[in-house]
Amino acid sequence: MSADDADRAAVVERADRSAEAGAAGAAEPVIDLAGVTFGYTATPVVEDVSLTVDSGEYVAVVGPNGSGKSTLMRLMLGLLGPDAGTARLFGEDAAGFDDGERIGYVAQQASAARDMPITVREVVKMGRFPYLGLDRLADGAFADGLSDDPVRTARWAANVVSGRLTAADWAVVDDALATVGMGAFADRRVGRLSGGQRQRVFIARALAGEADLLVLDEPTVGVDAESVDAFYDLLDALNDAGITVVLIEHDLGAVVEHADRVVCLNREVYFDGPTEEFVESDALARAFGTEARFLAGGAE
Numbered sequence: 001m002s003a004d005d006a007d008r009a010a011v012v013e014r015a016d017r018s019a020e021a022g023a024a025g026a027a028e029p030v031i032d033l034a035g036v037t038f039g040y041t042a043t044p045v046v047e048d049v050s051l052t053v054d055s056g057e058y059v060a061v062v063g064p065n066g067s068g069k070s071t072l073m074r075l076m077l078g079l080l081g082p083d084a085g086t087a088r089l090f091g092e093d094a095a096g097f098d099d100g101e102r103i104g105y106v107a108q109q110a111s112a113a114r115d116m117p118i119t120v121r122e123v124v125k126m127g128r129f130p131y132l133g134l135d136r137l138a139d140g141a142f143a144d145g146l147s148d149d150p151v152r153t154a155r156w157a158a159n160v161v162s163g164r165l166t167a168a169d170w171a172v173v174d175d176a177l178a179t180v181g182m183g184a185f186a187d188r189r190v191g192r193l194s195g196g197q198r199q200r201v202f203i204a205r206a207l208a209g210e211a212d213l214l215v216l217d218e219p220t221v222g223v224d225a226e227s228v229d230a231f232y233d234l235l236d237a238l239n240d241a242g243i244t245v246v247l248i249e250h251d252l253g254a255v256v257e258h259a260d261r262v263v264c265l266n267r268e269v270y271f272d273g274p275t276e277e278f279v280e281s282d283a284l285a286r287a288f289g290t291e292a293r294f295l296a297g298g299a300e
């Protein structure tokens with residue numbers, strides 16, 4: 001079986017699992033914002049936004065610089081609380097949501113990640129941590145490993161946690177690496193990867209956590225063009241497999257090619273609907289003002 005075939009097989013297997021989960025789960029929205037208003041100061045940067053995202057959707061949030069996209073994402077994830085309105089995540093109040101492993105968050109390339117002195121497999125392994133549970137750590141030896149030296153303690157804790165990963169956990173880690181096409185890089189240091197490869201590793205970490213919502217904030221900024229295409233193909237495959245995708249993206253060409261639905265934001269929602277209708281609409285011109293001509297040209 002070629003590496004590509006293995007990757008495809010992993011995606012298909014994931015699709016089967018998601019289909020089972022979908023059949024068993026209720027049809028509650030993944031994200032549900034109702035009349036949300038928020039400002040860092042007295043002036044709102046997000047105003048009266050209502051939108052729901054259902055399981056399995058692929059939604060892109062677009063808008064000019066400073067239009068409130070990242071703020072909206074933080075509100076969706078409960079990292080900020082609305083001044084007015086309500087934000088719900090998987091049916092719960094977003095601020096109190098504590099089932100973090102259900103969400104995979106991929107930020108713009110963090111420069112810190114470049115300096116991480118750990119391997120790809122170690123990063124992806126972190127996705128399993130929420131499943132280990134304190135009960136799997138709580139044995140008599142726990143206190144013996146603590147030391148005054150924080151680095152030693154952290155190293156010890158990492159080793160203990162590694163020791164607690166079962167064969168099934170490691171299988172999930174390897175499956176996630178195969179899905180993003182990074183199986184061959186498992187033992188490479190994260191800092192030695194290209195930007196696009198690193199972003200795939202962070203997606204793999206989310207998959208290892210069995211996330212069913214991927215939230216990405218301009219994930220391909222600074223990534224070379226070829227890797228960007230591969231990255232979006234991967235997102236398409238994951239979405240086909242049932243994972244909900246919410247993507248902030250400035251590249252309207254990528255949005256038009258990949259997302260099923262567009263939310264166009266400039267403090268308020270200017271458009272929310274199918275991508276083909278967005279392309280035909282005047283939302284871009286209204287939301288982007290003078291930038292619209294340039295951006296629309298970029299989308300062709």
Ligand SMILES: Nc1ncnc2c1ncn2[C@@H]1O[C@H](COP(=O)(O)OP(=O)(O)OP(=O)(O)O)[C@@H](O)[C@H]1O
Nearest residue numbers: 040041045063064065066067068069070071072250
């Ligand atoms: N932590 C903060 N404190 C104060 N103001 C903030 C903060 N974060 C963002 N803002 C302001 O809120 C507004 C919306 O910012 P936000 O980052 O949500 O927009 P954006 O659409 O994601 O922008 P960009 O496309 O440039 O990343 C901007 O005017 C920004 O300056």
